[in-house]
Amino acid sequence: MSRTYFGTDGIRGTANKWPITPDIALKVGMAAGVTFRRGKYRHRVVIGKDTRLSGYMIENALVAGFTAAGLDVFILGPMPTPAVAMLTRSLRADLGVMISASHNPFEDNGIKFFGPDGFKLSDETEVEIERLIDADDLSSVLAPPEELGRAKRIDGVRDRYMEFAKRTLPRDISLEGMRVVIDCAHGAAYKVAPEVLWELGAEVFPIGVEPNGFNINKECGSTSVDALCRKVHEVRADIGIALDGDADRVIIADERGRIVDGDQLMAVVAQSWQEDNRLSAPGIVATVMSNLGLERYLNDIGLQLARTKVGDRYVVEHMRAHGFNVGGEQSGHIVLSDFATTGDGLVAALQLLACVKKHDKPVSEVCNRFEPVPQILKNVRYNGGQPLQNEEVQAAIKAGEERMGTCGRLVIRASGTEPLIRVMGECDDAALLGDVVASIAGAVEAAA
Structure with missing residues (x-):
């Protein structure tokens, strides 16, 4: 179509x-x-x-x-x-x-x-x-x-959303005593996210909350987490939360300043909801970009991973068609259909905070559910045309698949939002993976 x-x-x-x-x-x-x-x-x-x-x-x-x-x-x-x-x-x-x-x-x-x-x-x-x-x-x-x-x-709609977000946290859980850094990327949640966390009891250290029309996502937010990690170290926070410009995705930093991506967040929520009998289907939905380690982890605890094309809309479509209530993307789009119809970075963060309070353990322990399979993603910018149709590029992809065999996988696709070819590979052999991805990315660059 x-x-x-x-x-x-x-x-x-x-x-x-x-x-x-x-x-x-x-x-x-x-x-x-x-x-x-x-x-x-x-x-x-x-x-x-x-x-x-x-x-x-x-x-x-x-x-x-x-x-x-x-x-x-x-x-x-x-x-x-x-x-x-x-x-x-x-x-x-x-x-x-x-x-x-x-x-x-x-x-x-x-x-x-x-x-x-x-x-x-x-x-x-x-x-x-x-x-x-x-x-x-x-x-x-x-x-x-x-x-x-x-x-x-x-007027008043901001308050409606804030009350909705607060109600997603279980009533018996308070964030009192937690030190939370929230990076709003100078974006759409710069007012609501810090207020919600504060009203739920947290001690809040907001950054990325001074939008000027030009600084949205600039060296901040879920796609640029250095500022978040520095602030976590500076204030000795229990957790760092980074939203993107429109707050539909979230990336977490643990108390050590180490990044937790969407795959780990989905693993945490999946196991927690499984234990509480809240999963509407025996598994979750993610895209082809999610790490193979997530799939193996879910299989080990009796859950399946259903994969879709890249894009949260395709995740949601599969969830609706097959009765799943947890899904998302490695990039931090987490869709919890018990609460929302699309990715909600703040609500996903609150569900993680609920798990942290429930287990009374540091974020680094709660979010260390699986060891990711080595994964490399390279973005190659192009100026038009269809690089993936180039014969040399197709030959490089075929050669890479043959070299990796059954120990890994490749996902090469054009971005739907930017003029980029995304070359992603996973393999238990990290050295082989680096060589294969570099070879394919080089072929794309030559053809772009």
Whole structure:
């Protein structure tokens, strides 16, 4: 199913360059509004954003498009992506929109959609929106003058999300006595995350909470954890929590300043929920990028690992189709469907904190569930074309697979959000792994 505008996680690109331009955002608002204008009642859409400078531009264009389509617009301001998904349901909206490029630098931006159920849109719905964006006469299906939508900023929604997040922590658990560093990446959770942790009893040391439109994810957050680790050492914290720009992913630092990725977090939650009979299926869902060590660990405790394509939307789709309530990605997208319809970095961190308090052990012990199989990921930037179709690249991949045999695996794919070829390999033989990945990455660079 070919799509022009939508990638693996909404529409994304560099601000003021196609497709993240005001004129396209206007058409996206009109097209999505028409698609979700069903029935005779007053329709509504909620719009949240992170802290990027370009968020103002995209927000105003979307508001114009939605009101032209006849939808009332509730403007939330800076809010985490999972909060937008939750509020779409809570406010009985027909559609939710998050303006964010997640973990990307400030110059990028994106538009993510949630349906009235709080889940991301299906491929079919995105194709229909694209059809209307490119329609010759979209104006013919817009609202008449007397049915234009209204737009307003609404207060109190931040408190709604904070109370929701706090309720996910078991009532018999308090964070009192815990020293917690929280890095909000100068992003969407810069207000809500530190307040939630403090209200639950923790002593909170916030960093990455001074957004200026340009510093989102810059040398901070879940994709740049040095600042988090330094702060953990500095204040002798029990744990460090790093969110990304829109707070739908989380990476943890233990009390020693060592990083705990999404695979270890999923292992902790899976075993804890298994012990408490909270798993709705005998296993969890992750992507092809998750470490082989996680799969072996789960098998050892009687659970399965179901793998999907890269992207939290595919994880969620598999969870819904097969009855799983725990899933996620190595990068820190953790989806706990008992609570949320998408990845929620703050809620996932709270579940880990609950396990730490339950076992009364340091984070380094609680999160050391398995020894990862040596894994290498190399990102190779390219300037167009299809490097993976190159004969030399395909030959390098085939040779690498033959050399590794049954002791490892390769995952080579194009990023859905950036012009990168991601070359990932795992192998029990670390030296062989390094040689194979370097060879394939070199072939991709030569072809890029």
